[in-house]
Amino acid sequence: MSEPKPPTPTPAGDTYKGWVFKWTNYIKGYQRRWFVLSNGLLSYYRTQAEMGHTCRGTINLATASIAVDDACNFVISNGGTQTYHLKASCEVERQRWITALELAKAKAARMQAESDDSGDDFSLSCPPAPHGQSAAAASQNSEVQSTLRTLASKVEDLSTCNDLISKHGSALQRSLSELDSLRLTGEAGDKIRQVTERATLFRITSNAMINACRDFLALSQAHSKRWQKALQAERDQRIRLEETLEQLAKQHNNLERAFRGNSQSNTTLDSKGSAGPGKGEASDDDDDNEFFDAMEEAPEFITVPADPQFHKRSSSNVSGFNSEMGSDDQSLNEEPLSANQDSPSLDLVPVKKRRSRIPDKPNYSLNLWSIMKNCIGKELSKIPMPVNFNEPISMLQRLSEDLEYHELLDKGAKCGSALEQLCYVAAFSISSYSTTVHRTGKPFNPLLGETYELDRGRESGYRSLCEQVSHHPPAAAHHVISSRGWTLRQEITVASKFRGKYISIMPLGTIHAIFEKGDNHYTWKKVTTTVHNIIVGKLWIDQSGEIDVVNHTTGDRCHLKFAPYSYFSRDVARKVTGLVTDKDGKAHYVLSGTWDEKMEFSRVMQSSRGSSSGSGAAGENGAAEARQKTVYQTLKAREIWHKNALPERAETMYFFTELALTLNEAEEGVAPTDSRQRPDQRLMEAGRWDEANAEKQRLEEKQRSVRREREREAASLRTSSQSEEGTAVEEDIFTDPALKSVPHDSHKALWFDRCDDPITGEPVHIYNGGYWEAKDTGTWEGCGDIF
Structure with a gap:
């Protein structure tokens, strides 16, 4: 079912779900969990994907107490070992949960009382299966009974709405009668009589709707046994088909193994090797172990x-x-x-x-x-x-x-x-x-x-x-x-x-x-x-x-x-x-x-x-x-x-x-x-990490020494150039302000040339060609000794 539209929450018989923060411990604090309220039970999961296989906890609201701490926090406890300290994302969201939980609690308590009076256990657990009936069939019967109980609950809600309609309709008619007693004449009196007639028709229609719903429920209950028999027959037929398919699969597997064994023996006798059968076996293993990730629906964009x-x-x-x-x-x-x-x-x-x-x-x-x-x-x-x-x-x-x-x-x-x-x-x-x-x-x-x-x-x-x-x-x-x-x-x-x-x-x-x-x-x-x-x-x-x-x-x-x-x-x-x-x-x-x-x-x-x-x-x-x-x-x-x-x-x-x-x-x-x-x-x-650490330090130190040598060469070239122009250099080349323009890294790439990108205008390195040709000829003279 679809999620409720704020601010009115979904009734307890339906599903109310959403993210709520749950207190875990003093180390992790509040953690976001996915809570689902359904059929009077409040369950939570770590993610929505866990709903199909792993429930982290459940509280029956029929016997639980709900308390409000502050604007966003609330506590749910069953009076025993289970207590949930929860926090909503905002005050409005917390109020929606409180309203939904209170309604679910009231309805669960009422349904439990009715089931106790009629001797029928109204819970999510399956009723005892009759003699000779499987647990799956009992589960299906419980499903049908649960559906009928839900229908009865809906009809009861409609009946409540009908009582309210009758109550307000009677008040409306009294008000109209009072207006009519004023002996209004002309157009006003005609309008009042029209409204009175329509109110009466509305009340009659609502009563007819409730009666039709009751008839539908009675008809559903009358045919429930036939539905259960049909479901059981379909299930038995499916089980027989599954058993037949399983036997066929086993026979097919045995025939396939026998065929591969004969092929392998024949191949050995012919001195051809066993490459063919080996590949076949590997292929079968791969098919058995093949794994597919579950597809998730991507959320809607705008x-x-x-x-x-x-x-x-x-x-x-x-x-x-x-x-x-x-x-x-x-x-x-x-x-x-x-x-x-x-x-x-x-x-x-x-x-x-x-x-x-x-x-x-x-x-x-x-x-x-x-x-x-x-x-x-x-x-x-x-x-x-x-x-x-x-x-x-x-x-x-x-x-x-x-x-x-x-x-x-x-x-x-x-x-x-x-x-x-x-x-x-x-x-x-x-x-x-x-x-x-x-x-x-x-x-x-x-x-x-x-x-x-x-x-x-x-x-x-x-x-x-x-x-x-x-x-x-x-x-x-x-x-x-x-x-x-x-x-x-x-x-x-x-x-x-x-x-x-x-x-x-x-x-x-x-x-x-x-x-x-x-x-x-x-x-x-x-x-x-x-x-x-x-x-x-x-x-x-x-x-x-x-x-x-x-x-x-x-x-x-x-x-x-x-x-x-x-x-x-x-x-x-x-x-x-x-x-x-x-x-x-x-x-x-x-x-x-x-x-x-x-x-x-x-x-x-x-x-x-x-x-x-x-x-x-x-x-x-x-x-x-x-x-x-x-x-x-x-x-x-x-x-x-x-x-x-x-x-x-x-x-x-x-x-x-x-x-x-x-x-x-x-x-x-x-x-x-x-x-x-x-x-x-x-x-x-190879897993030799201690040796790898020592080798890594050696390579880094080698790179530093090469860089220092390259910087000294660049500085020497700059000093020589200034000397040829008649400029006296008396200070240390590393402290001379004129040498601050010497690039720290004068390295020239071997396979890429530095230029300005024609599209972005950024200085970049673009491939200059020659690498794959050098690989074809095996000539690597230009490569340095870096390792």
Whole structure:
């Protein structure tokens, strides 16, 4: 049943539910719980999803006492061991609960008294089953009896309303009779007589309605036994079918095993090996262990379903849109190796089998506070951290992990409409955060000049290259080229602060996605990541902020909002909403979902602002307030992105995804500066953390000494230049004010050139080419010795 509309609560026979804060203990204080009031019982759960399987506690209101503490607090106790100290979000909400609880208590007490008088136990437990009748059948009988009792309760409520109508109707008739006794003449007297007649007809009609309800209840009670027999017959038939299917499944399994055994023996006799049967067995195991996440309904955005007239009026456009989106999906599934169209020679090379496991994470204890207490206010990249806080991949590999859902860009590259393409790009920008929900470990800070390649040209059609181009501030340049019609590039600088209770990580820099089809160029930035409970409690991660995905070719824009988590919010956690508009500000698509699970999008058919009924373009005046008040009528939402399931036992492998498990896998032919060659990271992955810590300190000290030498060389060059111009230099080169302009980090990237971005105007590093050619020839002369 639907939830009650304030301020009148739902009657006790119906369901009243909502979030209420419940006192747990002095450490955790009040915690938000989901309470359900139904059939005189008040139950609570941790989340709404628990309603189907785990109830945390129940109080029978028939014998409970309800007390009010203050404006928002109230207490429910059964006089024994159960006492709930509750707190509503506001005084109005508390009053609604108190009203609903009092009504439910009165009704439960009345029904219990009636059931005691009639010898029938009115409770939620099933009545004793008759001899020879199953417990399930008894439960079904109890269900029917409960339905009949509910109907009787409703009829009783109608009877009460009828008595009130009769009472007020009689008073109305007396008042009318008094008016009639005044002997009014003319039109006034006629009006009084008309009102008297209508009041009488109303009373007769209400009595007839009550009598009809009583007849309906009597008829339901008369046919209840027949309903119970029909339900029992259906249940028995279903049980017989289930038993038959179970026997067939067992026989089929036995035949399949016998067939595999014969095939294996025959294969052994023929000296062919057992590869075929082995694969078959593994496939069966995978099928048995296959797991699917439960789909949750995403909360409604500021949208309403469009009127049927819009479906009809735009049926051609909508059908074309849906068919195009469907064709995208099919074409991507039918052409998994489209990347090889330009490279026929690669067809002769089998796809490399990637690893699916890494060594389990060891359980090392560490005094966190002894390390962190002196680091408050410092930048996270400058804090010397042991590997205990890390995960065995570098920041360059973590950046490459943004390509987990590269299929979204593949689909976007095939879109005929720039607005549809923008939806896929927006979903791709959100999907990069899904891998962080359980990943509380810190990636290794890359060394200056460190690189990382991710060559998935044969499997997925793209090649990715990252290079650490700056150390202070730490900055990484990333370039991805795909044979499926898109290019991705970014330069990310991470600014982070430790605030005692949490760490804020602010990625700075712009991400670019360029598509060959339509020559569309998109840019966006990343939101802030916050790691909570650094000192005490369980670590958890949240994303918050806003993103504007802009198409610089057409002027289209998608505004995404990542809602920060709040204990007092009734919205789903990790919620993301978005709106796709064209260059004129007219809305075309609405996106809704969560950054850790899935995203949906729906096409806007009409929009109206405020209480006006006319349609208008969203964001017409550019004001955020107007956009919030706009109501969008949309077609049915469709899923555009869904998170991939984690590998089995991912919790023992740093919660890595299938892609993340392969990032640090040893690979031949990579550059000597590649993150896979990094010794401390390799030792940590193998579980040798003490050796990894020692190696990490060695690498960091080596990097510091190289940087000091580079600064001395830069200062010497500057001093020599001034001497040639006749300028006497008598002071120490490190204290000379003229040398303050010497850059602290004069490092020049090897595979990226520094320039001004033609789109944003920001100073960035753009790929200069040559890496993949150097890999083909195996010549790495330009790479430094950083490990």
